Amino acid sequence: MCSIRQLCNKNSAQISHCANCQTVYIWHNNLLLNFSPHDFQLFHETMQQQEFYDCSMMFPDGEERIIVHSPCRDISFTFTQPEWMDMKEAMNQAILLQQVYDLIR
Template structure:
């Protein structure tokens, strides 16, 4: 049975993991993605190499957003600039806390 622990929460970005199976969950609004620890690290590194202003576009509602493709090609995240910052900060903090948990294991 999964023992879900919150790693970080920043506004709409909530990242947690299972202490037993090590699955990492990214919860954002009504979307949940599951990652292995390695895939989560790769996804984080991909986001870290993207700049909001280089990737953003104006959506029909007039808001600037960046589109980030998830590991599932049919699902993409869209982030406003503040949501983008929150997600990147949450993922960075979550990785640090994962490392702490790994040292304690």
């Protein structure tokens, strides 16, 4: 049975993981993605390589957003600039807290 621990909560970005199976969960608005610890690290590294203004585009509603593809080809995140900053900060904090939990185990 999963024992979910919250790693970070930054506005609409929430990251948690299961203390037993180590699955990492990224919640953003109404989207939930599940990652193995290794896949979460790879997704984090991918996001860290992207800069908002290098990759953003204007959406039909007049908002500038960045598109980030998930490991599932058919699902992508879209972030406004404040959401992008929140998600990157949340992922950084989650990685650090995961490392702390790994040291404790």
